[in-house]
Amino acid sequence: MSSFEKVQAFSAPGKALLAGGYLVLDPNYRSYVVAVSARMHAVVKSLDLKQKTHFELEILSSQFNNDCWIYTLNPSDGYAIIEKDGKKNPFIEMVLFNLFSYFRPQQGKRILIEIFSDDGYHSQLNSVLKRNSYKKFSYHTNSITEVPKTGLGSSAGLVTVLTTALVSTFKSNLDVQNYESLQLIHGLAQVAHCQAQGKIGSGFDVAAATFGSIVYRRFVPELISELPEHSEVNYSAKLRTLIDDTNWKVSHTRVRLPDGLRLVMGDVNNGSETTKLVSKVKAWYNSNPSRGLEIYQNINSNNEKWMAALTELDLLNRKAPNTYSKLLEALDAQDEVLLKQWPELIKIRQAVKEIRHNFRHITRESGADIEPPIQTILLDNCLKLKGILTGVIPGAGGYDAIVLIATENSNLQLQTKDKKEFAAVTWLDLHQEDVGVKQENPVHYQNFV
Numbered sequence: 001m002s003s004f005e006k007v008q009a010f011s012a013p014g015k016a017l018l019a020g021g022y023l024v025l026d027p028n029y030r031s032y033v034v035a036v037s038a039r040m041h042a043v044v045k046s047l048d049l050k051q052k053t054h055f056e057l058e059i060l061s062s063q064f065n066n067d068c069w070i071y072t073l074n075p076s077d078g079y080a081i082i083e084k085d086g087k088k089n090p091f092i093e094m095v096l097f098n099l100f101s102y103f104r105p106q107q108g109k110r111i112l113i114e115i116f117s118d119d120g121y122h123s124q125l126n127s128v129l130k131r132n133s134y135k136k137f138s139y140h141t142n143s144i145t146e147v148p149k150t151g152l153g154s155s156a157g158l159v160t161v162l163t164t165a166l167v168s169t170f171k172s173n174l175d176v177q178n179y180e181s182l183q184l185i186h187g188l189a190q191v192a193h194c195q196a197q198g199k200i201g202s203g204f205d206v207a208a209a210t211f212g213s214i215v216y217r218r219f220v221p222e223l224i225s226e227l228p229e230h231s232e233v234n235y236s237a238k239l240r241t242l243i244d245d246t247n248w249k250v251s252h253t254r255v256r257l258p259d260g261l262r263l264v265m266g267d268v269n270n271g272s273e274t275t276k277l278v279s280k281v282k283a284w285y286n287s288n289p290s291r292g293l294e295i296y297q298n299i300n301s302n303n304e305k306w307m308a309a310l311t312e313l314d315l316l317n318r319k320a321p322n323t324y325s326k327l328l329e330a331l332d333a334q335d336e337v338l339l340k341q342w343p344e345l346i347k348i349r350q351a352v353k354e355i356r357h358n359f360r361h362i363t364r365e366s367g368a369d370i371e372p373p374i375q376t377i378l379l380d381n382c383l384k385l386k387g388i389l390t391g392v393i394p395g396a397g398g399y400d401a402i403v404l405i406a407t408e409n410s411n412l413q414l415q416t417k418d419k420k421e422f423a424a425v426t427w428l429d430l431h432q433e434d435v436g437v438k439q440e441n442p443v444h445y446q447n448f449v
């Protein structure tokens with residue numbers, strides 16, 4: 001290992017889409033995305049292969065049964081991506097293809113990238129925890145495709161951190177705190193992630209992995225779908241134009257939950273398939289577009305009210321911290337009379353009530369389980385707990401998880417312990433992260449025992 005000349009490390013966070021599920025697929029609507037503390041990490045080591053033009057790449061994900069992908073890439077054949085043993089990982093392949101097509105590097109290199117992923121992304125059943133003084137990761141006996149995921153966006157985290165790692169090897173002195181650098185990472189990661197998924201998602205997960213907690217409005221999908229086939233000679237030129245000279249009209253304004261409030265995720269250990277839910281909702285919308293539009297506009301106006309009220313809470317805290325503390329105390333007491341004195345709280349609760357009401361309506365009409373009755377019961381029970389401001393089923397909804405906004409002081413473990421109505425929930429050890437891609441210290445990823 002000591003023969004490597006350059007060693008760097010980066011990480012990127014997972015996500016929870018609080019407001020804007022389904023609507024965010026359309027650039028007309030904004031969404032509220034919280035980056036979460038489960039991060040995907042990459043340690044990248046590189047070495048110039050003097051007098052050579054080929055690239056030897058090894059990508060290791062040792063936590064998952066020592067998964068490993070090995071590639072040799074050549075400028076002479078357009079950087080064709082062929083894994084030594086024919087192993088597939090579409091997310092890695094699309095990152096490599098787009099990064100090499102964009103940079104078209106000529107000086108041969110040997111590159112080793114080690115991937116590490118935090119516990120939140122996957123079920124930890126039958127895993128073994130290994131640690132050093134800085135970090136801890138769980139090791140599984142199964143390969144990555146066989147370990148159940150939790151829905152925090154592992155592929156978006158992987159694509160974003162891998163893109164960052166490769167950009168850092170081709171671009172000297174990459175500074176991930178610099179806005180232009182983040183924009184470059186974001187564009188390349190969106191292209192790779194879209195192509196690997198084989199469908200056009202809204203890209204909110206890649207945006208949160210790159211920029212952190214944001215209010216997000218997507219780019220038009222045609223920007224990526226209209227790129228030429230990979231085999232076309234002009235792919236590289238078109239990709240460069242898309243990344244360097246095109247206004248994506250995407251917006252990603254940094255946000256954070258007001259101080260004193262935190263994000264709580266509860267795993268319900270089931271899982272839903274986003275693609276199936278999306279296709280049912282699209283079919284429902286298209287069967288009566290004017291009615292669909294009316295419902296979407298209603299959801300949207302409540303999403304906007306909710307986002308605006310969170311900003312109002314933040315302002316209240318800055319301008320009148322003592323008053324704001326009283327508001328948090330009212331939430332901790334969950335006292336209806338006290339709570340009525342705070343219009344900001346009423347506004348948020350009312351908006352979320354409307355949003356959930358509309359999604360239950362879509363659930364009944366479309367057959368897509370966005371807020372199925374069992375989750376309604378669970379969420380309504382959660383809203384009665386002390387310290388809870390509001391709660392939803394994030395993203396596409398379904399049986400994946402629930403998300404609550406709670407006061408810092410609330411103790412949900414204690415309040416829900418041994419209560420049968422909460423038996424299905426495991427409270428996850430996660431919190432909101434402000435920052436997206438982050439530079440890490442490579443020394444922190446050595447000697448795990």
Ligand SMILES: Nc1ncnc2c1ncn2[C@@H]1O[C@H](COP(=O)(O)OP(=O)(O)OP(=O)(O)O)[C@@H](O)[C@H]1O
Pocket residue numbers: 061064089090091115116117144145149150151152153154155156158205274
């Ligand atoms: N630690 C990892 N090492 C290597 N590949 C990984 C890792 N984590 C995720 N991947 C890749 O991402 C794929 C999972 O992507 P998928 O989009 O299905 O899940 P997800 O992004 O976690 O889901 P969701 O979007 O619902 O949150 C894996 O099959 C694998 O190809």
Ligand SMILES: C[C@@](O)(CCOP(=O)(O)O)CC(=O)O
Pocket residue numbers: 017020021022023024025151200201202203204274278394395396397
């Ligand atoms: C339904 C959708 O709006 C959100 C999906 O979110 P999640 O993958 O369930 O977290 C799809 C998308 O935005 O790509």
